[in-house]
Amino acid sequence: MDNNISCQMKVETGEAGYVLEDVPHLTDYIPDLPTYPNPLRSNPAYSVVKQYFVDADDTVPQKVVVHKDGPRGIHFRRAGPRQRVYFAPDEVHAAIVTCGGLCPGLNTVIREIVCALYHMYGVTRVLGIDGGYRGFYSKNTITLTPKFVNDIHKRGGTIIGTSRGGHDKPKIVDSIQDRGINQVYIIGGDGTQKGAAVIYQEVRRRGLKAVVAGIPKTIDNDIPVIDKSFGFDTAVEEAQRAINAAHVEAESAENGIGVVKLMGRYSGFIAMYATLASRDVDLCLIPESPFYLEGEGGLLEYVEKRLKDDGHMVIVVAEGAGQELLAAENSKTTTAQDASGNKLLQDVGLWLSDKIKAHFAKIPSMPITLKYIDPTYMIRAVPSNASDNVYCTLLAQSCVHGVMAGYTGFTSGLVNGRQTYIPFNRITEKQNNVVITDRMWARLLSSTNQPSFLGPKDVCEFKKHEPDICEFKKQEPATQSVDGDKSKANDI
Numbered sequence: 118m119d120n121n122i123s124c125q126m127k128v129e130t131g132e133a134g135y136v137l138e139d140v141p142h143l144t145d146y147i148p149d150l151p152t153y154p155n156p157l158r159s160n161p162a163y164s165v166v167k168q169y170f171v172d173a174d175d176t177v178p179q180k181v182v183v184h185k186d187g188p189r190g191i192h193f194r195r196a197g198p199r200q201r202v203y204f205a206p207d208e209v210h211a212a213i214v215t216c217g218g219l220c221p222g223l224n225t226v227i228r229e230i231v232c233a234l235y236h237m238y239g240v241t242r243v244l245g246i247d248g249g250y251r252g253f254y255s256k257n258t259i260t261l262t263p264k265f266v267n268d269i270h271k272r273g274g275t276i277i278g279t280s281r282g283g284h285d286k287p288k289i290v291d292s293i294q295d296r297g298i299n300q301v302y303i304i305g306g307d308g309t310q311k312g313a314a315v316i317y318q319e320v321r322r323r324g325l326k327a328v329v330a331g332i333p334k335t336i337d338n339d340i341p342v343i344d345k346s347f348g349f350d351t352a353v354e355e356a357q358r359a360i361n362a363a364h365v366e367a368e369s370a371e372n373g374i375g376v377v378k379l380m381g382r383y384s385g386f387i388a389m390y391a392t393l394a395s396r397d398v399d400l401c402l403i404p405e406s407p408f409y410l411e412g413e414g415g416l417l418e419y420v421e422k423r424l425k426d427d428g429h430m431v432i433v434v435a436e437g438a439g440q441e442l443l444a445a446e447n448s449k450t451t452t453a454q455d456a457s458g459n460k461l462l463q464d465v466g467l468w469l470s471d472k473i474k475a476h477f478a479k480i481p482s483m484p485i486t487l488k489y490i491d492p493t494y495m496i497r498a499v500p501s502n503a504s505d506n507v508y509c510t511l512l513a514q515s516c517v518h519g520v521m522a523g524y525t526g527f528t529s530g531l532v533n534g535r536q537t538y539i540p541f542n543r544i545t546e547k548q549n550n551v552v553i554t555d556r557m558w559a560r561l562l563s564s565t566n567q568p569s570f571l572g573p574k575d576v577c578e579f580k581k582h583e584p585d586i587c588e589f590k591k592q593e594p595a596t597q598s599v600d601g602d603k604s605k606a607n608d609i
C-alpha cells in the first residue's frame with residue numbers, strides 16, 4: 118500500500134498543450150479494490166437516458182475563449198456517474214458537515230446528497246456532523262434520511278449546524294476512523310476546503326478507504342475556478358429588497374441618501390451584481406477598488422454633485438471596502454480575528470455614513486437625510502431561490518457520483534457550465550476577486566456614473582504591480598478576458 122502523501126496534483130498532458138489537472142482516486146493508494154456495476158444501470162429513471170454515464174476520458178476546459186494557435190490549456194475531469202463504482206451500497210457510511218458562515222442553499226445541498234445516496238445508490242447510512250468540524254469529536258451526530266430532509270430546502274441556514282474554528286486534524290480523522298465513516302462530504306468556503314484537503318491527506322496517510330469530497334460554499338463568490346457559487350444569485354436577489362428600501366427612503370427626503378452594506382470581505386461580487394441588477398444605485402464601493410473621500414475626484418465631491426443633480430442618491434458598500442481607510446483612523450482593532458482566523462472587519466457602512474453626515478454638517482445650505490441599512494445577515498439567512506435550488510441539486514448529485522466512483526480529494530464545481538471535479542489545491546490556492554480592469558466593472562461604472570477613483574498616477578502604479586495585465590491590454594483588443602480564473606464571473 119502506497120501511503121506516501123503526495124500533495125502534488127495529478128497532471129496529465131496531451132497534444133496541443135492539453136493539460137488535465139486530475140483528482141486523486143482511492144486506487145492511487147489502495148490497489149486491487151473491488152468494483153461494482155453502477156446501480157443506476159438498472160434504475161428505470163436513468164437507464165432510458167442515452168449516454169447517461171460519463172465517459173472516463175471526458176474533461177472540461179477551464180478557458181473557453183481561446184486563440185486559433187493557442188494551447189488547449191487546463192482541463193478538469195467531468196463530473197457524473199461512472200459505469201462502475203467502488204462502494205457496495207451496504208458498505209457505505211457517509212457523513213456530511215457544513216462549516217463557516219451561512220449561505221442560501223446549504224440545506225438543499227444536504228438534502229440532495231442524502232437523496233442521491235439513498236435513491237440513486239441504495240445507501241442507507243448517512244450522518245450529519247453537528248456544528249461544523251468540531252462536531253466530529255465534540256457532539257452527537259444526526260441521522261439523515263430522505264424523510265428527515267424532505268422539506269429542509271425551504272428553510273434557510275443549515276439543519277446540521279455550522280461553526281468557525283475547531284479544525285483539529287487528528288481528532289477529526291480519529292472520529293472518521295472510529296465511526297467507520299468512508300464517505301465525507303464537506304460543504305464550506307475557502308477555509309473549509311483547506312481543512313478538507315488536510316483531512317484528505319491524513320486519511321490517505323492512514324491508508325483508509327474513505328473518500329473526502331468538498332462542495333464549495335461562499336456567499337461572497339470568492340472561490341476561484343468555479344463559474345459562481347451556490348446561493349450567490351439568491352443573495353443578489355435578496356439584496357434588491359434592501360436597495361429598493363434605500364431608494365424609497367432617499368427619494369422621499371430632501372437630499373436623501375440611502376446607504377446599504379452588503380457582504381463581501383475581500384470580493385465585491387454581491388455588491389457589484391446587486392448594483393448592476395438594481396439600476397437605482399449611484400455609487401458602489403468594493404474591496405478591490407480603493408477610494409478616497411476628500412478633494413477633487415473624491416467620494417464626497419461626487420455625493421455633493423449627485424445630490425445637486427438628482428436630489429437623492431443610493432450607495433451600496435461591500436463590507437470589505439475601504440478597510441484601509443478605517444484602519445488608518447483606528448489602529449487598535451485591526452488585528453482582531455474570528456475563530457477561524459479571518460480578520461474581523463470594521464463597519465464601513467457606519468463609518469461612511471458618519472463621514473458623509475460630518476461633511477454635510479459643514480454645508481448648511483445642503484441639509485441631508487441619510488438612512489443606513491445593514492441587511493447582511495438577513496440576506497445570508499434566506500432559503501435559496503429556484504435557480505440556486507437546481508444548482509445545489511446538480512452540485513450535490515455530481516459530488517455523490519464522484520465519491521461513489523472512488524474519486525477523492527476533490528471539490529465539485531461548475532466550470533463553464535459543466536459539472537467537474539477540481540483538485541483541492543486549485544480551489545484553495547487563491548481567491549476570486551472582482552477585476553476592476555475587466556468589462557463587468559466598466560459596465561458598473563457606466564451604469565452608476567461614479568468616479569473610478571483611479572487617477573493617471575494610480576494607473577501607472579497598477580501597471581507596476583500587474584505588468585502582465587498591462588502588457589496584455591496593449592496587445593489584445595478589449596474583448597479579451599484578462600485572467601482565465603478571475604474572468605469567470607467578471608468578463609462576460
Ligand SMILES: Nc1ncnc2c1ncn2[C@@H]1O[C@H](COP(=O)(O)OP(=O)(O)O)[C@@H](O)[C@H]1O
Pocket residue numbers: 216217218249250251280281282283284305306307308309310311312313315334335456457459
Ligand atoms: N488553513 C486551514 N486549515 C485547516 N482548517 C481550516 C483552515 N482555514 C479554516 N479552516 C477551518 O474551516 C472551517 C471554516 O473556515 P471559515 O474560514 O470560518 O469559513 P469558510 O470555509 O466559509 O471560509 C473552520 O472550522 C476552520 O477552523
Ligand SMILES: O=P(O)(O)OC[C@H]1O[C@](O)(COP(=O)(O)O)[C@@H](O)[C@@H]1O
Pocket residue numbers: 217218219306307308334335336337380381382436455459497
Ligand atoms: O459573522 P460571521 O458568521 O463571522 O460572518 C461574517 C462573514 O461571513 C461571510 O458572509 C462569508 O464568510 P465565509 O465564506 O468565511 O463563511 C462574510 O462575507 C462575512 O464577513
Ligand SMILES: [Mg+2]
Pocket residue numbers: 217306307308
Ligand atoms: Mg472564507
